[in-house]
Amino acid sequence: MRLTCTVNGTEQQVDDVWEGESLLYVLRERMGLPGSKNACEQGECGSCTVYLDGLPVCACLVAAGQAEGRQVGTVEGLAGADALHPVQQAFVDAGAVQCGFCTPGLLVATHDLITRTGRPSDAETREALAGNLCRCTGYEKILDAVRLAADRMGADR
Amino acid sequence: MSTPTRTPTGAPAHLTGPGSGGVGDSAQRPDGVLKVRGEFAYGSDLWMEDMLWGVTLRSPHPYARVLAIDTSAATQLPGVHAVLTSEDVPGEKVYGLELADQPVLAVDVVRYQGEPVALVAADHPDTARRAAALIRVDYEVWEPVTDARTALGHPATDAVHESDAEVTELSRESAHLHPEGNLVRHLKVRTGDPQPTADVVVVGEYEVGMQDQAFLGPESGLAVPADDGGVELYVATQWLHVDQRQICSALGLPPEQVRLTLAGVGGAFGGREDLSMHVHACLLALRTGKPVKMSYNREESFFGHVHRHPATMRYEHGATRDGQLVYVKASIWFDGGAYASSTPAVVGNGGTMGIGPYVVPNVHVDCYGAYTNNPPCGAMRGFGSVQTAFAYESQMDALAAELGMDPVELRCRNAMEQGSATPTGQVIDSPAPVAELLRRLEAMPLPAEADGEVDLRDMPGGVSNTTHGEGVRRGVGYAVAYKNVAFSEGYDDYSTARVRLEVVGGEPTATVHTAAAEVGQGLVTVEQQITRTELGVEQVTVHPKDTTVGSAGSTSASRQTYVTGGAVKAACEAVRGQLLARAERLVGRSVPDLRLAGGQVVSDAEEIAVPLADLLGNEAVEETVQWRHRPTEAIDPETGQGFAHVQYAFSAHRAVVDVDTELGLVKVVEMACTQDVGKAINPQAVIGQIQGGTAQGLGLAVMEEILIRDGKVVNPSFTDYLIPTILDMPPMRVEVLEYADPHAPYGLRGVGEAPNISSGPAVLAAIRAATGLPLARVPVRPEHLTGTS
Numbered sequence: 001m002r003l004t005c006t007v008n009g010t011e012q013q014v015d016d017v018w019e020g021e022s023l024l025y026v027l028r029e030r031m032g033l034p035g036s037k038n039a040c041e042q043g044e045c046g047s048c049t050v051y052l053d054g055l056p057v058c059a060c061l062v063a064a065g066q067a068e069g070r071q072v073g074t075v076e077g078l079a080g081a082d083a084l085h086p087v088q089q090a091f092v093d094a095g096a097v098q099c100g101f102c103t104p105g106l107l108v109a110t111h112d113l114i115t116r117t118g119r120p121s122d123a124e125t126r127e128a129l130a131g132n133l134c135r136c137t138g139y140e141k142i143l144d145a146v147r148l149a150a151d152r153m154g155a156d157r
Numbered sequence: 158m159s160t161p162t163r164t165p166t167g168a169p170a171h172l173t174g175p176g177s178g179g180v181g182d183s184a185q186r187p188d189g190v191l192k193v194r195g196e197f198a199y200g201s202d203l204w205m206e207d208m209l210w211g212v213t214l215r216s217p218h219p220y221a222r223v224l225a226i227d228t229s230a231a232t233q234l235p236g237v238h239a240v241l242t243s244e245d246v247p248g249e250k251v252y253g254l255e256l257a258d259q260p261v262l263a264v265d266v267v268r269y270q271g272e273p274v275a276l277v278a279a280d281h282p283d284t285a286r287r288a289a290a291l292i293r294v295d296y297e298v299w300e301p302v303t304d305a306r307t308a309l310g311h312p313a314t315d316a317v318h319e320s321d322a323e324v325t326e327l328s329r330e331s332a333h334l335h336p337e338g339n340l341v342r343h344l345k346v347r348t349g350d351p352q353p354t355a356d357v358v359v360v361g362e363y364e365v366g367m368q369d370q371a372f373l374g375p376e377s378g379l380a381v382p383a384d385d386g387g388v389e390l391y392v393a394t395q396w397l398h399v400d401q402r403q404i405c406s407a408l409g410l411p412p413e414q415v416r417l418t419l420a421g422v423g424g425a426f427g428g429r430e431d432l433s434m435h436v437h438a439c440l441l442a443l444r445t446g447k448p449v450k451m452s453y454n455r456e457e458s459f460f461g462h463v464h465r466h467p468a469t470m471r472y473e474h475g476a477t478r479d480g481q482l483v484y485v486k487a488s489i490w491f492d493g494g495a496y497a498s499s500t501p502a503v504v505g506n507g508g509t510m511g512i513g514p515y516v517v518p519n520v521h522v523d524c525y526g527a528y529t530n531n532p533p534c535g536a537m538r539g540f541g542s543v544q545t546a547f548a549y550e551s552q553m554d555a556l557a558a559e560l561g562m563d564p565v566e567l568r569c570r571n572a573m574e575q576g577s578a579t580p581t582g583q584v585i586d587s588p589a590p591v592a593e594l595l596r597r598l599e600a601m602p603l604p605a606e607a608d609g610e611v612d613l614r615d616m617p618g619g620v621s622n623t624t625h626g627e628g629v630r631r632g633v634g635y636a637v638a639y640k641n642v643a644f645s646e647g648y649d650d651y652s653t654a655r656v657r658l659e660v661v662g663g664e665p666t667a668t669v670h671t672a673a674a675e676v677g678q679g680l681v682t683v684e685q686q687i688t689r690t691e692l693g694v695e696q697v698t699v700h701p702k703d704t705t706v707g708s709a710g711s712t713s714a715s716r717q718t719y720v721t722g723g724a725v726k727a728a729c730e731a732v733r734g735q736l737l738a739r740a741e742r743l744v745g746r747s748v749p750d751l752r753l754a755g756g757q758v759v760s761d762a763e764e765i766a767v768p769l770a771d772l773l774g775n776e777a778v779e780e781t782v783q784w785r786h787r788p789t790e791a792i793d794p795e796t797g798q799g800f801a802h803v804q805y806a807f808s809a810h811r812a813v814v815d816v817d818t819e820l821g822l823v824k825v826v827e828m829a830c831t832q833d834v835g836k837a838i839n840p841q842a843v844i845g846q847i848q849g850g851t852a853q854g855l856g857l858a859v860m861e862e863i864l865i866r867d868g869k870v871v872n873p874s875f876t877d878y879l880i881p882t883i884l885d886m887p888p889m890r891v892e893v894l895e896y897a898d899p900h901a902p903y904g905l906r907g908v909g910e911a912p913n914i915s916s917g918p919a920v921l922a923a924i925r926a927a928t929g930l931p932l933a934r935v936p937v938r939p940e941h942l943t944g945t946s
Contacts, residue, residue, distance in 0.1 A: 029204070033195075034198075034199075034201075034204075036195070037199070037201075037373070037374070038375065038452070039374065039375065040874070042455060042874060042876065045875055047373060074195065075193075076195045078194075084194070088190075092186075092190060093185070095183070095845050097186065097189050097192050098424075098678065098679065099372070099676060100189075100197055101199065107193060123614050125883075126614070127614065129883045130882045131882075132883070133875065133880060133882060135852075136677050137852075138848035138850075139886045140848045141844075142883065
């Protein structure tokens, strides 16, 4: 089938998509956007978190056809032309990136959290990011990064 | 279905930036920006025009004879390019890290559920999977051997292996596989009185379940056939050169024709020390003449790598009435599963360090590694020391209770220190601040008890709303542990570094090239920091990790900062020697205080400052150095005595837990850790290692276990195999001590594993303190706490 959707603000059209493919597969293997990660492909780890019409979803659980005509936002769309997004910069600065495989999903989830709440409490952050597994950090520096990003984004408002 | 049409290739790149930070600074990692932009190329991101996808058909049975394999239907499926079985393996049919005993593809017999039987390459991953399902394999199913002690007790009837394995030059140990039975290694430690007696004796039996590394990036890589008949393999791994040797053996090709490059690695924790898809992708690429990518999904990942050995342990501790340890007797059984992997070395660690960081005059340890038909077990962070720490620290708590003594006081009274002898007769010749680590933990403030308004999210059970505090009891537990750093028992452990200095765009720029696998821990940052410090330049590029430079050894055993760090330092010193000699020739005399700083050769005494850009011009200075830590020695096979380990790492944890005693739910309230790291090369990364290691230890204590029934894995998914989420992890206090080890570069100590060892036993101790239950098994499950198991 042919799939047409908008990804990170650009219209994308791909042909010969098999109906069994996920949005994650199409992003990674057909659209040249492998930033969203394939850690479990069963909706448990959050590494493939993307925006679908503004809501965070696990791209591995979205059939490609469900994205037809919709807006998709991935980690590749977070940074500006010259600079990292404050959420990305905060993850680098706080040491929240080790192997980095969970990072793209956590960045989208954190971007969504701060956009919705401004300055989340630690308890809110833990609840919001509970669907994103990280095996390297023990999450302490991810919490540091969320606080840092929220502070910097608040200062920008 | 059609061939996927377009994605980037993502070849591993040179890493540059961030441009500052020497030894001791929290320099930023050079791959950090790529990773947050989604542009860092992991093994599963690799792509080439016209590539095929490889998949593995695995045995559904833990133990069976393969009667026949019919690949005809699979071969005929449109889109399929190759279907391979063991007959298509051109070289040696078996491989292994220490003993070559594991088939590349099943030969006649399968010995664990998930053993690879056949391979398919096709133009779409789903086509390949459908083709694999069409392969018909006839099995004669046998009764599996699923218990390590049973396997050792009945070798004649339960022999999993019918013939001797070849002991390869890869062997780290003097291990022998017994042709008539299932013993992989039996290690004995004997010191002091063989028949000791004591005032107070405590005996316990303990069990540790099978833990998974659960790295997030799946096993993955891309094999590309080369014009010379060889193959290029881009792969996420831990040790390129040991992979290369095993792949060469299986393919029947010389090392020049099997070239490896490290792809981006999404975590490792030991689970990538053995081969996974490496040989398979190469076989398919060489057969089809096309690039072949393989990337496991999560279920296959659970079958595609070795796990942490489950252990059964029996301990007996004897002490005087005032709490002086008199003796420890221990029997430790590690279930190695179907193939040896690194079981001999795991037994080595479990046995030699099996009584913990304590001084004990009389020690009698027997440590066994056994073959069974369970999944193969091998390296995981903590490597044989994690299991025994649960036992010896539980014993210390039991002894303290028996003596009516404070558990920290008992530990401190018996703690190792510099100058102490280990049970293997090794005198500890660098700082061993075991008691101080515990005392510092004790001095940290405890978290406040809940009072007044209860936030459900702080309760066991969380927002499931299972308690508002009724039946909830708090407990505090301590544990301390130690672990060897780097490879032991006489292994020739080295790393190779190539450092090149040249002028690029007017700036002196160094390139550091090693084969040391960056798996997320930040070794690439450390390589840059050491180079900046030693050469006095800012711009340091990290060359992609590949086999065009000599081996760096494994990214395991907490060894890379020590050993590859040492090699990079040594290579920098060689480059510096050349530069200083060149500068002396330029000024025409010897200048004793000449050094490199700020991109210049400087002498404070003689007010010399020659920019490296001027000194080098268009020339480059390059040095390649192989560097070794001081040698260790094999231990005596009858007594275990010998200088087995080059360095020890020490850490201690305090855990605070709340337990809902009615439902058996545990909430870890706080973890505190003290660790001696000798010298923190990158403090931010050191703390990251401690926090991450703490999380994996906590996971094993309360939730993580691969459940096996009759040799079959029950829970191969992240739905059913639970690792700690951000809700499970409490806030942590971390205190880092820096007592230099005079034998190590910069005085540093390996960091990564120790905190993974002491955290779980502290959590277990805290749960015991909260509940009063003996708790001799991890992970602790609700039924263990409610008496309903």
